[in-house]
Amino acid sequence: MIARGFETAEYRARLKAAQMAMQRHELSAILLTTEPEVRYFSGFQTRFWESPSRPWFLILPASGAPIAVIPTIGEALMRATWIEDIRTWNAPDPIDDGVTLLGDALREAAGTGKIGVPSGMESHLRMPLADFGRLQGQGLEFGDDAGIVATLRAVKTEAEIDKIAHACKIAGRAFGRAGEVARHGRKLEDVFRGFQGLLLEEGADYVPYLAGGAGPKGYTDVISPAGAQRLQTGDVLMLDTGAVWDGYFCDFDRNFAIGVPSRQTQGAWEKLQAAAIAGFEAAKPGVEASEVWRAMAAIVGEDGGRLGHGLGMQLTEGLSLTKRDHTVLEAGMVITLEPGIETSEGLMMVHEENIVIRDGGAQILSPWASGALPVL
């Protein structure tokens, strides 16, 4: 039985690690505005971020406890976390939507020092630009957070890995039941709908991401929504899901043959499996992301595209398995191996597994696909 949430000690350790890094980078505070960043340090978990109407802020001072500056509607839920210093305003307020309250808290936390804001790849500032301008106009000095938050989040604790593994198991069971929702003649949109239902039945809290494709030799892309197209005997069907359990994602796909697959499809599938194995074997502490990419790219003939990425609190986060990403793998990083192969002009097949980097090498999190393409 896996428990929801984290021990308070884990949040304290995350804060301490951030504060040590802040000292090295001479930051007086870090300002966080996005869902995963606020949740990582506070444990504040709600789907209410789906509403863009209210900004939410968490301040990490260089020493001492975090300060939450949030809309009143979130107070009861924030009180249930380990955060004690909670300041609220009645949002949304068209005159002053928390800016004065936040400015005061930042001055209290940072004095005249520099305030780090996540500013690198994958980051964004989740507050209106005009309000950020107002804060800057108050004389507060903002700069990059030196990648502190992203660097910390990239290496997972055992409790985090357990949650990702749990999400992977849920998706694995749902993929095992794909035949209940996918067959010749079924509309792709109904397959997507039905598969999301299977993920929920198998225990997903919700399904923030489902993509896929189908066609006789592969699919044109892997991000399109499903349409009214009907599955046909001879198609390859791919379903790729980010299902969430307790705020952590799995992100892997499975390919299925509708009827007996062609030799060409079987050949592509074998190459994808070989590439995933090559990626798995290359993925060790001390190895660059680009090297894992190279191991897979050599097999599938990829030139420039991404063949995997970090995952955790977000569907994709952290490093990319690309030619240009020189991030060095560390034990505790959770990544996807996602080789893709062109099967015909403008068509492709993509395969994806989830692994965690361990001291000796990688460990499988998703139920590793092997053998023949499953026939539905």
Added chain:
Amino acid sequence: MIARGFETAEYRARLKAAQMAMQRHELSAILLTTEPEVRYFSGFQTRFWESPSRPWFLILPASGAPIAVIPTIGEALMRATWIEDIRTWNAPDPIDDGVTLLGDALREAAGTGKIGVPSGMESHLRMPLADFGRLQGQGLEFGDDAGIVATLRAVKTEAEIDKIAHACKIAGRAFGRAGEVARHGRKLEDVFRGFQGLLLEEGADYVPYLAGGAGPKGYTDVISPAGAQRLQTGDVLMLDTGAVWDGYFCDFDRNFAIGVPSRQTQGAWEKLQAAAIAGFEAAKPGVEASEVWRAMAAIVGEDGGRLGHGLGMQLTEGLSLTKRDHTVLEAGMVITLEPGIETSEGLMMVHEENIVIRDGGAQILSPWASGALPVL
């Protein structure tokens, strides 16, 4: 039978309206970075925005056609929209993640003129701050978009209203089946999971939002995730969903009594219904959002909180029914009426319906709740 997508003429009309407003505000271009903003003008629809790894850009020049500056992975899908000028780069690229390509396109579209970026309430810039700084360093001049995009999106076309109404019907059917997943002894997390399944079965493409609560006299808040707490006879259960069909949300809730409700609960429920009716009657073109708020607040005894909001491509968007929001209602605006009432110290009940503002008054989109609280 309702069709997916929009006619190209609708996108052209949206662009033309934006361009007329840009002339009035002396903007040479508008830069869009978020999912609903890009989709509103392009029709580009994918759940891939769930991944934070890649930025996406759409430029609206003051005259002429929009320019999409996007990662290669989205090219095939963008080609299926009405957008013709599509420029791509192989993202994510740690050296230059589209910044040079975007800067060139902005210079081409805006020359030395001012580029509007949505900067007001509910907006954010979905790109790394460091990359935005690089664009500013190229001599491009950015400023507020003068609320042009938000103002346009606030008034829906008939095709948009049809999609919201369709999502409302789906949720209405699912609420009608709530007894299949909610009963005495069931864990709240299983109720949430099961209800999402019902929404999918009834035709939702996906379920980006589900919240709720349960307790003997009401619930502590309306944004917490469900836990292992079991429903008990005597509880009031509330389920609030944002289900999506073709990229448009419904957002309404239903309350249920687990067993016969107490007199107090029945009394609160009657007040909530009366407040919704008062809001419905007040919601006419020319009336301020704050007046609709006042009509409901007088009945439920609300002082400062929000009692409804706009909706459409997002769970919440546009105006807020608050004391301080003086937005004037117009025909075509779709809003929620969301009165809440304190039932006991720290406990509440909340009710929500969806309506569209019409010339004569409001029209119901969600199947209006009336009569006794449904007993499960």
